[in-house]
Amino acid sequence: MLNAAEPIIDIHQHTNYSGRTDDQLVAHQRRLGVTRTVLLPAGSRYGLAASAGGNDTVVQLARRYPKEFVYFANELPDLPETETVLRKYLKSGAIGIGEQKFPVACDSVHIQKIAEIAAEFHVPVLMHFEHEKYNLGFDRFYKILEKYPKVNFIGHAQTWWGNIDKNLDQKVLYPKTKVTPGGWTDRYLSDYPNIYGDLSAGSGLNALLRDEDHAREFLARHQDKLLFGSDCNDVDGYGPKCSGSQCLAAIRRLAPNAKVVRKILHDNAARLLRL
16 A cells, blocks of 8 residues: 555556556556556557557546646657647646657657657656667767757666666667676766666666676666656566566665665655656
């Protein structure tokens, strides 16, 4: 159940995730102990490759449980109607844009358009980086970070987390080897104040567990830039199928102290999202 003494902000969940109902999602989040959940809608096509619900579905659930759920706005970045759609939902109460999970270059004019809208509304953008599939050209993302220094971005998914490793083979989405520090993700987090890391899903969990000695150093080094998210589609909220519960356990075990745990589970997201 919800525990106000240890508040948790989950920055990454979806409605209708692989067919999960709203009631199942609410129960899942409460079982995790999450006190505030950020709902990330799909755009008008693809369903984020997970049958995720669109903008209207996240608005509806957030209105049912306004103390427990907030929402982002989303749309494919390369459609003529993108700006109109995003403006509509940002004006209605969306506090960010994403999950941007679409087959465009991460430094393209389409992502620049998303960044310009985010700058106007003073909201962050959550990006799903996946080699040869979504937000292509991860090594060029610094161009966006430099061009839009007042826009906060949140990095997520396989290519984002794989690149904590300087020696990553980009085709390997879930590497299991020891980490050589200094990869693109490590450098982005160190060098650019406007990029944060979303620890959700199997990719975030893998980054923590593949090399726990590195994970301890990484959590300490980037303690002000990391955010807890679950992004799991199970209905239980515990056990081996729930990456969210496993991620919570890993953060609590590997973070250097309770203060850092609190930052990653709550305070960083509260500051970034103004919650």
